[in-house]
Amino acid sequence: MARGVFIHRADSIYEDHPETQYQFPAMYLDRAARFVGDWILYYEPAKVRNSRGYFAIARVERIVPDPTKSAMHLALIEPGSYLSFERPVPFTGPEGRPERGVVNPQWAVRPVSLEDFNRILDLGIPDEAPLLPRAGTPAENPAYVEPSRDTPGLVREEQAPFQVDDAERERVGYYSSRIVRDRVFRRIVLDAYDSRCAVTGLKFINGGGRAEVEAAHIKPVETNGPDDIRNGLALSGTAHWMFDRGLISLSDDLDVLVSRQVNDVEGVWKLVNQARRAAVPGNPAHRPHPSYLAWHRERCFKR
DSSP, rough: OOOOOEETTTOOOSOBBTTTTTEEEEGGGHHTTTTTTEOOOOOOTTTSOOOOEEEEHHHHEEEOTTTSSSEEEEEEETOOEEEEEEEOOOBBBBBHHHHHHTTOOOOOOEEHHHHHHHHHHHHOOOOOOOOOOOOOOOOOOBBBOOOOSSSOOOOOOOOOOOHHHHHHHHHHHHHHEEEEHHHHHHHHHHHHHTTTOOOOOOOOOOOSSSSSHHHHHHSSSTTOBBOOGGEEEOOOOHOOOOOTOOOOOTTTBEEEEEOTTTTTTTHHHHHHTTTOOOOSSGGGGGOOOOOHHHHHHHHHHOO
16 A cells, blocks of 8 residues: 545546545556555645645545446545545645655646655644534543644543654544544635635634534535535534524525425514525635535425
């Protein structure tokens, strides 16, 4: 196994869905096969306008021939492994290229050294104080420690010395932790929405500096919904509760939909912003993806 880089752009001619699959020609098969069971970085070329650079990680589950197109293959992404970066990492920064061992930047599928992979990961998901959640840290739990790369769990424990391989396994385990992924997802969603509820349009910050808005998955994690900003919405607690229970939803045009099963339809509409349309980020790359909205309407929304 080895770490790798997959080049992806939103206007790609390939059938790429970074959270689930990556399509590539047979010429890259031998190279891509090395990444099965391991992690890859997604990279958007610098020549793309407003390029995100390195923008996410994911784990390759397996590679299969593309059943819809000859001479093409699909790298299938392990469900739940895709994770957007909190901060996009440019190909060239103040300290030069973070991918220092790159041989040919034009290769759509290429290996990356463990050192370069970790350097880019640290830049994309910095180990810093998390955005404060609505609920405070349980003060009554003296063993609580904020998750970090050294302490990915919830309780403080004595750590035995470990070798490099063990350290790398712990690092990968850190990014697989639901606690950490929720923290990263919350930050990227709230940053994109400026901590403002997409449905009500309200932005509340309490006295402790905590945003009252929540980061909601459109397609839930329990059904393999990815930790992708396009699968996220910033919602107030009440709007989040209604959205998860299928009492409200969104059209592909982002119009707010209210279920006929709601016992107080008029009251719900009073909570919705006057435009009756979700307020979403200006950046198209951060807006809800139609496929996730369709999933919510078809599988969750009570018509």
